Amino acid sequence: MLTLLLTGFLTFTRPQDLRQEQGLAGQLIANQLAPATEYGVINGKLDTLEIPLPFRPCSTQAPDRDGQPLTGGNGQAVLLVEDNPVKQTVTEAMLRSLGYPVSLAGDGQQAVQNCSRHDYAAILMDCRLPLMDGYEATRQIRQLQQCQQVPIIALTANALQGDREACLEAGMNDYLAKPFKRADLQRILLRWLPARP
Structure with missing residues (x-):
């Protein structure tokens, strides 16, 4: 709902x-x-x-651009860091429909706290957040022993080359520009989280 x-x-x-x-x-x-x-x-x-939102896990997967079938998350936990309630709800629904359990954080400080207490397969990080922005949150998350290898994917409306470089310099692994489609989200997660057998 x-x-x-x-x-x-x-x-x-x-x-x-x-x-x-x-x-x-x-x-x-x-x-x-x-x-x-x-x-x-x-x-x-x-x-x-x-x-009511008509999201449900798909039993059949559309092929990606290379003709390979896209598969689901198979229970790999994802932390979604997003302060906009509507974007948070829509992205969470997309992730759940792809088979990824989701934890939510509304600001950078909360994201760092969540990462210090729980293990995640990937983190989707909005760059513009209250209290602590996504860049600083990423830098602090990278200092946590258990999070040094966790893929962190930037979510931002800015699509300029300089913004992408700033994300990578902060320690993020990849970049997804808003607005994005479910297939875009699925594709980037599969790039960093190969489907489990």
Whole structure:
């Protein structure tokens, strides 16, 4: 179930308007609203909208660009570090549908604390975080004995070459630009976490 916190800043008149938005959340909301109402107007004070998400593990996997089948996570735990609640919910749902158990952290300090207490197969790290940004969090995580070899994948809206270099210099292994699709997320995780037999 996806729960959205809606304020007067979000206004749309038709489900088709949401479909034009990039990203998975707009598509899902539009698809859920379309059968229920011809017009959906959200404005005024604070409201919530709950929408069931149709995520489930796939029994068949689409092939990747090389024609090889994409496989699931097979229970390899992933730490998702993301401060935006909607992006956190959507990415968590993607990961779970791919077979990855997910732990969540909303800021860099919490990510470091989680890594000191638990073992993860991979870490998805947003770069812009409150309290401690993703770069500093990565540097501190790399100082933990058990996390020196854990793949850390940067999640950022900045797609400039300099940003990629900053991620790698901080100790991250790879880079995934937002917005990304489920197949993009799956592909990059399989690059760093080969499927278990």
